Amino acid sequence: DSGVTQTPKHLITATGQRVTLRCSPRSGDLSVYWYQQSLDQGLQFLIQYYNGEERAKGNILERFSAQQFPDLHSELNLSSLELGDSALYFCASSLQGTGANVLTFGAGSRLTVL
Amino acid sequence: QQPVQSPQAVILREGEDAVINCSSSKALYSVHWYRQKHGEAPVFLMILLKGGEQKGHEKISASFNEKKQQSSLYLTASQLSYSGTYFCGTLSGDSNYQLIWGAGTKLIIKP
Numbered sequence: 001d002s003g004v005t006q007t008p009k010h011l012i013t014a015t016g017q018r019v020t021l022r023c024s025p026r027s028g029d030l031s032v033y034w035y036q037q038s039l040d041q042g043l044q045f046l047i048q049y050y051n052g053e054e055r056a057k058g059n060i061l062e063r064f065s066a067q068q069f070p071d072l073h074s075e076l077n078l079s080s081l082e083l084g085d086s087a088l089y090f091c092a093s094s095l096q097g098t099g100a101n102v103l104t105f106g107a108g109s110r111l112t113v114l
Numbered sequence: 115q116q117p118v119q120s121p122q123a124v125i126l127r128e129g130e131d132a133v134i135n136c137s138s139s140k141a142l143y144s145v146h147w148y149r150q151k152h153g154e155a156p157v158f159l160m161i162l163l164k165g166g167e168q169k170g171h172e173k174i175s176a177s178f179n180e181k182k183q184q185s186s187l188y189l190t191a192s193q194l195s196y197s198g199t200y201f202c203g204t205l206s207g208d209s210n211y212q213l214i215w216g217a218g219t220k221l222i223i224k225p
Contacts, residue, residue, distance in 0.1 A: 002155065002157075041217075042116075042201065042215050042216065042217045042218050043156070043201065043203075043215045045212055045213070045214075045215075048212065055211075056211060056212050058212065090155060090156070097211070098211050100143065100144055100161070100163075100205060102158050102161065103146075103148075103156075103158065103213075104158070105155035105156050105157070106155060107154070107155050108155055
């Protein structure tokens with residue numbers, strides 16, 4: 001157990017639907033990162049939050065949004081889902097907000113869009 | 115720009131050595147190495163900082179050539195548990211403090 005908790009572990013939904021993925025960072029970590037990993041691909045950075053505020057944005061689609069709450073947990077909202085959104089979504093946390101920190105990853109949420 | 119990892123894949127026998135390379139066209143502040151086993155989350159291995167400092171754990175070593183913007187991960191006397199995909203992430207001045215990840219190197223260790 002890495003200390004980063006992601007729910008749900010698996011999610012199957014239909015095109016056009018909306019889902020919310022949740023992440024609780026490791027205790028003491030202030031920064032949360034969201035990554036998308038398609039089948040046998042690398043990690044695509046989506047967005048980062050630090051202590052409740054957006055810190056950096058990567059290749060995140062306009063249909064996707066995220067936020068970090070005062071208790072530091074984060075949610076990634078995916079709407080108007082398309083088949084191509086099927087992927088493993090990882091949340092990672094770190095103590096601080098700079099990229100030089102060690103990232104601790106959650107187990108991921110596997111999204112399947114049918 | 116995404117760092118280039120080589121080789122893309124390698125198959126070894128248990129006990130053999132492997133070297134995985136990560137090259138960037140950017141001037142790097144640091145190189146980060148993670149290992150991901152199939153179906154699992156990436157796990158931190160090592161950070162190599164500009165100036166030579168290394169932070170990491172496990173019995174894996176690495177180098178960072180600042181002149182060539184290249185890092186190499188050395189896996190010696192490989193064990194079955196070393197199997198997985200190895201990703202390097204690079205941090206440079208224009209990456210907005212975010213790691214830019216390589217495509218990964220798949221390592222298969224056979225008994």
